[in-house]
């Protein structure tokens with residue numbers, strides 16, 4: 001009997017993913033200055049799709065040019081003019097046999113605002129921007145839309161006990177803090193149809209004093225699924241308010257060589273115990289084939305996302321399947337230093 005489930009297909013809603021490995025969304029700085037898909041961007045994702053990853057999540061994509069994390073090169077979906085380029089990108093990923101997902105995100109910090117600074121009208125406008133961008137994602141031929149609800153992005157700020165100090169129905173308590181995210185999911189389903197899958201990427205724990213814990217994220221996951229989410233992707237950390245980019249929370253988002261392998265798996269595992277019916281995805285310093293097999297085969301998570309392991313070796317999954325040697329990520333984060341300098345992202349250790 002074959003007990004290895006890693007290379008068995010799995011459904012996200014009605015979409016069949018050929019195996020259990022997900023490319024974690026990673027901003028590449030390969031979009032053009034004004035946010036269009038480029039040939040280099042297409043090649044980057046084509047290589048990872050042909051490298052055997054079942055579900056490719058394309059990097060964070062902008063829903064509004066005023067609220068982006070970086071000054072330039074933000075892949076964009078805030079206007080119909082971006083659809084033809086996105087179409088070519090989705091087609092390249094699908095041609096290689098992978099399922100194509102695209103992450104939509106918004107960064108309120110770009111305009112120095114917090115959830116409590118927004119009027120209800122402004123909140124509704126952001127909800128509309130998310131849903132309109134999701135319509136373009138579907139039009140462009142992607143199979144799935146992924147909502148960035150983790151780290152320090154706008155939806156995460158609404159979900160966060162630390163960041164959301166609103167006193168109205170969009171805040172106040174866990175129920176209120178979840179309303180913004182839930183509304184985006186519900187409205188997306190109304191516009192795109194029940195069958196178009198939504199993956200929600202959340203923080204399993206914010207890893208900061210006063211921030212969300214697994215208790216909050218379990219509740220959030222349950223409610224997102226009730227609203228229509230078809231999978232929950234459990235990331236962690238990424239909040240820099242207490243201690244800046246060297247805070248523990250920040251490192252927890254992109255764990256370094258000093259930290260344990262698979263350090264976030266227990267968060268997905270706990271959510272999976274309480275949230276049935278949809279796949280739960282884990283992420284964070286996973287580059288060891290044995291660990292991937294253990295996670296999936298022992299049911300700690302349904303799917304495993306890899307980020308830097310797939311930067312270090314685009315063929316990681318094929319090589320894992322064929323038990324061939326691969327270029328192992330050393331988690332020293334030199335790729336992130338390129339990202340922070342707004343340069344094209346690549347694996348510095350092996351590709352320079």
Ligand SMILES: Cc1cc2nc3c(=O)[nH]c(=O)nc-3n(C[C@H](O)[C@H](O)[C@H](O)COP(=O)(O)O)c2cc1C
Nearest residue numbers: 024025026027059060254284285286306307308339
């Ligand atoms: C260069 C780089 C860019 C990233 N960009 C994004 C992003 O666009 N959206 C997102 O949700 N996470 C982003 N992340 C976080 C990754 O998706 C992932 O959660 C993190 O790298 C941990 O996984 P890993 O240990 O397998 O690399 C990025 C990480 C890196 C290294």
Ligand code: SF4
Nearest residue numbers: 329330333335347348
């Ligand atoms: S630069 Fe370092 S951390 Fe980044 S992918 Fe390469 S080996 Fe991994």
